[in-house]
Amino acid sequence: MLKDRLYYQDAYVQNFTSQISKESQDLDGNWYVVLENTAFYPTGGGQPHDTGTINGIEVLNVEEVDGEIRHTLAERLNSTGDVQGIINWSRRFDHMQQHTGQHILTAAFVELFGFQTESFHLGKELCSIDLAAESVNSEQLEAAEKLANDIVLKNLPIQTKWVTEDELDQYSLRKELAVTDEIRLVIISDFDYNGCGGTHPSSTCQVSGIKILSTEKQKRKTRVHFVCGGRILQQLHSKNAILSEASRLLSAPEGGVNDAVEKLLAANRTLERTLKEAQDALLKYEAKELLTKKDNEIVKQVFIGRTMQEVQSLARMIVGLDDNVIVLLVLENEDRLQYVAAKGLNVNLSMKQISDIARSVINGKGGGKDDFVQGGGERTVAAQELLDKMVECVL
Structure with a gap:
């Protein structure tokens, strides 16, 4: 009966003596024993199982299977007489x-x-x-x-x-x-x-x-x-150690950590705005430089290691500066190729046609509207070859 189990008779029992009624292996090959009675609590009711030792061998798991409590051991027990069980009391x-x-x-x-x-x-x-x-x-x-x-x-x-x-x-x-x-x-x-x-x-x-x-x-x-x-x-x-370290890093007393963090976050937001403005200025300069290199009203360029967001911004800036230009940009990152195609207001060609060609070349996916498309796929060809295919489509 359940109430006869040692862990129910006395939850404070830390060691006990019993005999093995069964020793076998589970489906994973782990050795387990079933005892005549046990103080090891099996997993159940939201409470994890006990750990400890049986005859000095570590108990890894305790679970009830088909009405028997199995004690999974680190190795085979090989015992025929009385066995000594010791509960990991701090865990229990x-x-x-x-x-x-x-x-x-x-x-x-x-x-x-x-x-x-x-x-x-x-x-x-x-x-x-x-x-x-x-x-x-x-x-x-x-x-x-x-x-x-x-x-x-x-x-x-x-x-x-x-x-x-x-x-x-x-x-x-x-x-x-x-x-x-x-x-x-x-x-x-x-x-x-x-x-x-x-x-x-x-x-x-x-x-x-x-x-x-x-x-x-x-x-x-x-x-x-x-x-x-x-x-x-x-x-x-744990939390005191974290607070002490934060206090040290911020050069602030523990009671002033919140104020110091708020000041730090405010300064970081200011730096992010400043950095964004500087990045936008650099992109505008780069857009003007690329525009000076246009050929047959086409601006084309291969980039390596840039972000897709930067490349998209460049394309938008260029067509914003010239209503008659087509922008074809290819981005190479590791084993992936991505592309962007954009057109100025006075260009009648749909960029979706270029996207169809690019996707077919790199087994990719993409989308957009007539004036702006983007996509990406496998590096099945060199980045320059993909760009050449896009230029051919325009010409």
Whole structure:
């Protein structure tokens, strides 16, 4: 029965002795053992599996398959007698803190605002719950976090109880249960009653604390990212290190980092405008230079390593300076060829004809209007050969 498993009998068991009832390999060739009983928690209910060792061999994964708990090992065990299992306690207790913190935070959102939790994820660094609410404002987040931490500080007992389906009416469950056999309730006195198969500490104070970090939209739901217990200190250390480094780089006190960043961003926007103006001036000069080299009212040029945006701007500038000119430009970058064709106001030829020729030569794609087209494709020919084909089309 489920309730006989060691991790349900006592979530604080860190080592145990058992015997092997099965040893085999999975479809990937990994060795696993099934024990007569185990304190290793298998992945389930949003909680990741335990790690540790069995007779000194690393346990890589624990999962329940067809009613048996498989312990995937780093190598074959080769043992016939009693085996010693040791749980990675820091990982287990972290999971206990995060999972119980989720229960408390979820119940806080329900009690204060009626927001139900639709899913829970316990990650390596962060946890998250998806609330059945399209939006949650900062005041609601703060209120839920405060209530959750008040429950933590009250040091309320956390009890687990196995009940039958007929006995469920005696408890104010937060949500309906999908299981009907071997129902396990996790009860935080006078606050939360919830069906759960995870591991939990014996009192709320052992969660230590709950901190909401951020939210994000998930279609018609709101995902709330949070951490509990020891992970709060990890987040504090990480963010403090980032803040200290930012303070050093900006030569500003930590309290003045925001102001320093705003000044830096303003200066950067000014530099970007100045740079854009300088680039536009250079392009205008280049456009005039190219126009002096026109041949039969055609400006033609091959560029290497330029951006398509620059080449398009050049073409527009040239036809803006001369209503009678046709501009044919080819751009070569690594294994790709691109082209631009443009015409002045007084030219009657459609640039789409040139685009058709260019696309066929380089197996490419392109588009545009009669006065301006662009496209690109494979480097099936030299850039100069593509340009020559475009010039032939015009002539």
